[in-house]
Amino acid sequence: MTYNVAINVMPLKDLLDPQGKAVLGGLHNLGLNNVQDVRIGKRITLQVEAADEASAIQLAEQAATKLLANQVMEHFEISIL
Amino acid sequence: MTYNVAINVMPLKDLLDPQGKAVLGGLHNLGLNNVQDVRIGKRITLQVEAADEASAIQLAEQAATKLLANQVMEHFEISIL
Known part of the structure; x- marks a missing residue:
C-alpha cells in the first residue's frame, strides 16, 4: 500500500535559530x-510503499536519521497523513 | 494568552520540487x-500573544500571507499546537 508520511524537522529548543530571529x-x-x-x-x-503503517513509519525514521535530520542540532517527528 | 501555532508551507502539487527530487x-x-x-x-x-485561538490563527494567517509563503508557488496550513 502507499502511505503519505510527513517528517517535521525542527531546530532543538536549546539552540539559537538565527533564521527564526530574522x-x-x-x-x-x-x-x-x-x-x-x-x-x-x-x-x-x-510517499512510501509499505505493507502497513508501522513499516511506513519505520522507513520514514530511517530516511530522517540517515539523511534528513542532523540529530546534533535538530529533532524530528513523524506522522502519517 | 500565549499560543503556539505551526504553519506548514509546502510547494504546490502541480509544481516541480527539485529539492525533493534530489x-x-x-x-x-x-x-x-x-x-x-x-x-x-x-x-x-x-509563539503568539492573542485573546483566543481564533485570533492566534488569524495572526498566523497574516504572517503567512505577508511574509512566510509565496502563494504563487506554495500553499500553507495553520494549526494550533
Whole structure:
C-alpha cells in the first residue's frame, strides 16, 4: 500500500535559530508585534510503499536519521497523513 | 494568552520540487527504494500573544500571507499546537 508520511524537522529548543530571529524581526516590521518567537524548520512529505503503517513509519525514521535530520542540532517527528 | 501555532508551507502539487527530487535520489542511493516521492517545504512555529485561538490563527494567517509563503508557488496550513 502507499502511505503519505510527513517528517517535521525542527531546530532543538536549546539552540539559537538565527533564521527564526530574522523572520521575527521581519514580522515586527510588518506590524505583527504580538508574535513573540519564531522557529523555522523543514517539513518533508514522503510517499512510501509499505505493507502497513508501522513499516511506513519505520522507513520514514530511517530516511530522517540517515539523511534528513542532523540529530546534533535538530529533532524530528513523524506522522502519517 | 500565549499560543503556539505551526504553519506548514509546502510547494504546490502541480509544481516541480527539485529539492525533493534530489532528496529522493539520495534516499534511493541509501537503499530506501520504497520511497516513491518526496516534497520539501518549511515548518514555522510561532509563539503568539492573542485573546483566543481564533485570533492566534488569524495572526498566523497574516504572517503567512505577508511574509512566510509565496502563494504563487506554495500553499500553507495553520494549526494550533
